[in-house]
Each structure stands twice: as C-alpha cells, then as structure tokens.
Amino acid sequence: MFIPQNLYYTENHLWLRKVGLYDFCIGITDFAQKEIGEINLIELDLEAGTIVKSASWGSVYGINSTFPLIAPCECKITAVNAILSTKPSHVNTDPYNNWFLSISTYLSASEFLTYEDYKRFVK
Template sequence: MQIPKNIYYTKQHLWLQKIGLYDFYVGLTDFGQKEIGTIDLIELTMKGNLIKKGATWGTVYGINETFNLIAPFDCEIIEKNKDLQNQTAYVNTAPYKYWFAIVTTKIDPNSLLTFQDYKQLTQ
C-alpha cells in the first residue's frame, strides 16, 4: 500500500496535497481505492461551492462498495477534476496522481493526519 510522506490525510481516506497558502488537491487514498475496488463512477454532487464539515460532496461507486466523500472541514471548492468523469479507473492505478477537487480553507494543516498517523490508522 502506498502512503506518500509529503501529503496530509483524513480518517475518511482522503489525501490532501498543499498547493498554495490555503489551497489543497483532494483525492482518494490507495487504501480507500483498494477497499472500493475497480471504480466505475465518480459523482461530485456539491450544490454550490461552499461545503460544511461533515457534508457529503460526492460519491465513488466501485465493484466492492460505494464510498461517500465527506468534507473533513469547512471549505470552498475551487475546481473539480472533470477528466475523472471519463477515466475513473485512473484512480485505481495512480490514486495520488488523480485528484477529485481543489479546495481552499483556512484550517491548520497540523489538524490533519500525517503519514505516520494515517499509516497507524490503516494497519
């Protein structure tokens, strides 16, 4: 299982890579994609761009299970990765390369899980 050291994680099996002062790429971890199995469909169902902590902002459908994307904090969606709608299986082959959305938030990254924290969570 891949767990890159230079990014952040959530207990909901999302990864976050910092790309600006307050901006992050958000995607599904390797552990998460393996649990779901081959991904058939990714729906990003946000109504508006503002998302509250705990809100569902999308769903990933796989052969093993359906996985709701839960916001780990209040944030604003800046951009959705539209390329994933046609090539969902890319998340299975390279989960840390293919992001779902770019979000902006003023949370402290220290409130997210580190590589070590996530490794302990998934063992």
Template sequence: MLTPKNLYYTENHLWLRKIGLCDFYIGITDFGQKEIGEIHLVEFNIQGNTVKKETSLGSIYGINKTFQLTAPCDCHIMEVNQRLNIKPSHVNIDPYNCWFLVFSMDISTGKFLTHEDYIRFTK
C-alpha cells in the first residue's frame, strides 16, 4: 500500500496535500480506493462554498462499495475537479494525484493523522 509521507490523512481514508498557506487538495487514499474497487462515479452534493465538519460532500461509487465523502473540518470549497466526470476510474490508477476538491481551512481545526499514524490505523 502506497502512503506518501508529505500528506495529512483522515480516519475516513482521505488525504490532504497542502498547496498554500491554508489551501489543500483532498482525495482518497490508496487503501480507500482499493476498498471501493473500480470507481464508476464520483458525485458531489455541495451546497454553497462553505462546508461544516462531517457534512457530506458527495459519494464515490465503486464495484465493491459506495463511499461517502465527508468534510474533515470546517472549510471553504474553492474548486471541484470536473475531470472526474470524464474518467472517475483514474482515481484507481493514481489516487494521490487525482484530487477531488481544493479547499481552504485552518489545519488546527481538524484531527489529522500523520503518515505513520495512518499506516498503523490501516493495519
């Protein structure tokens, strides 16, 4: 299982990559995409740009299961990756470069796992 060291992780199998002072990409981990199986659809149900912690962001539909995307913290959605509409199974091929959203947040407001913590969590 691939788990890059430079990312933050959640217990919901999401990764976060810092791209600015308070801006992050968010996607699903290698472990998470393997649990879902081949991904057929990524559907977002975001109402407005401001999202509260634990709010549903959408769903990922795969052949093994459906995965609910939930906000890891209070955040402001800046961009949705529209390329996922064309080929959602690309997440299975390259989960750490195929992001779902770009959002802005205060990292101290959420509970995130380090690389080592996430590896222990998934064992």
C-alpha cells in the first residue's frame, strides 16, 4: 500500500492535496481503491455547490464493494474531474493523481490527518 508523505488524509480514506491557502484537491487513497476493487462507476451528488461536513457527496462502485464519499469539512466545490465520469478505473491505476473534486474551505491543513497519522490508522 502506497501512502504519499506530502498529502493529508481523513479517516474515511480520502486524500487531500493542498493547492492554495484554503484550497485542496480530494481523491480516494490507495487503501480505499484496493478495498473497492476495479472501479466501474463514480457517482457524485454535487447539485448544491457546497458540501456540509460529514455529508455524503457521492459513491464509488467497484467489483468488491461500494464506497461512500464523506465530506471531511464544510467546503465549496470549485472543480470536478470530468474525466472520471468516462474512465473511473483510472483511479485504480493511479489514485493519487486522479482527483475527484477541487474544494475551497476555511480550514487549514492541520485539521486533517498527516502521513504518519494515516499510516497508523490503516495498520
């Protein structure tokens, strides 16, 4: 299992890449994609343009299981990776470069798990 040191994580197996002071890209971790198996559908529920902390914002469907996407914080959606709607299995080959959303939030990165924290969490 690969866990990049330069990202932040959640207990719901999401990774966050800081791209601005309060901006992040979000995707699922290598751990999550292995649990899901080959991904055949990513369904996002983003009609509001904002997500409330702990709310479901979609699901990832694979051959082994369905994985709910749970918001790590209250945030505004700034972009959606449209490629994943036609090629969801790209997440299996490179989960850390195939992001789902770009978000803006008022929280700092210290609110999320570090590499060390997440590594302990998944063991």
